Amino acid sequence: MSRPVVVIPCSTETVSGLISDTVGRKYCAAVAEGSECQPLLLPVGKGLSDIGSVLAIASGILLTGAISNVHPENYGLEEPVLPEAIDRDRDAVTLPLIRAAVERKVPIMAICRGFQELNVALGGSLHQAVHTVEGFADHREPKVTDFDVMFAPRHPVTLTGELKTWLGQDRIIVNSLHGQGIRDLAKPLVAEAFAEDGLVEAARVAAGNPFSLGVQWHPEWQLRSNPASLALFRRFGDAARGMIAKGQAA
Template sequence: MRLQHPERTQAVVAVTSNRLLVDGVHRDWLRRKYVQALHRHAGVACVILPTVDAEDAMEEVAPAIMRRLDGLVLTGDESNVDPAVLSAPASFADPDRRDVEPGILDRPRDRLSAVAIESAIALGMPILGICRGLQELNVYFGGTLRPSLAEWSRESGAMHAEKPDRPRDRQYDAAHCVRISSYGALFPIARTIEAQVNSLHNQGIEALAPALRREAWAPDGLVEAASVIGAPTLQIGVQWHPEWHVSTDLLSKQLFKAFGEACVGYCRTKKG
């Protein structure tokens, strides 16, 4: 006699892509590290969201997709956030305006994140922002960014900057500690008030948006994690990259596990 096992609920999450311009050809791309971490440690399936051109920013494509999904992951990228575009994704439609500069500018990604965050917040679904994703959440809710941490403070800039003299894998080793608030959404996940994290970013939060709560901060005071105040589920962003060494880093494992559980809970609520 075959035993009947209840089908395990698998949530499906949206993952933001980035725009790559090679030989004049526009392509959407995403590092596999995010998909692997989400599959192996959050237990979710992934749908990759395409970037958005200015003339397409007001279409209902992204909201239609998001209504079918159970969570949103805002990935990191080398490009800087353009706050003006993220705050008004359909406002820059000039065909002569350069939208993509490798490692500097990715306005199609800014537009994608704007419409994806808007949909996720409206739907009350789980959100996990990673590095650039935390900065996008802050700008979306009205916060501001420091355009260059190196210009803000030479010492802080060095603390958070990429380490180009190291092999790529070693650039994501722990770079500094963070202090975790004992009253927020991150503490029950981390179960500690201090942790070691990696750090590879040029921009950083200047003024935290009123809708966000500070969850963790670096020794120089820079916000390293924030969550949406009053969110119906886990809606959080972290400045570090938990996807890179998730198989060996406990905090990274706990973060992806918590996000996966939140997505499954959201999925079951929708079906119910």
């Protein structure tokens, strides 16, 4: 039996002087090993992605973290705090893709920047620099080159709603590698996890979607050593398999 296809939109990066579509392999590995699905990378350059064609084959969408930020013009502001960290090509693909996928109830797993994209696509807004907002902690990663230190667990989050039920826990410890965060939560979303400073760390599309969850942390990192992360990717994979059972994707 063929595995469900999970589409992963790329980010724009310059590699050896050439504009390239990239995805960290840890995301693909998490889809293949954790969700037991087939990852398929989606380029984001202008004219390279047709959403209808993508959703005709996608049983799920994974939205990854990235070093880039969503352009604030997409949530009503004009100037980015970090102009060099903008990826308009990715925004142009992921935001309409999210809206179409939610409408069709295609399962979505959204991680870090992907969570922020999910919120913005559905009408929410972001803090461009959480650490500068009174009352919030600094959620950025430590400035180190050791990835085990960079992605190490940093702070607890309190779980609510479906996410609490899925994981069977009130609280988990998560890593933290983000400068931006949720300001106004989009109305189609319901918050499912909070940091100690009150920042929304996870949210779910509540309108009958089989699995449409965004998390601000990185569950793809060292997936097999983290039962909560593995449980999320397993549930995402089960939702993708459910799409095939309904005949809604190849």
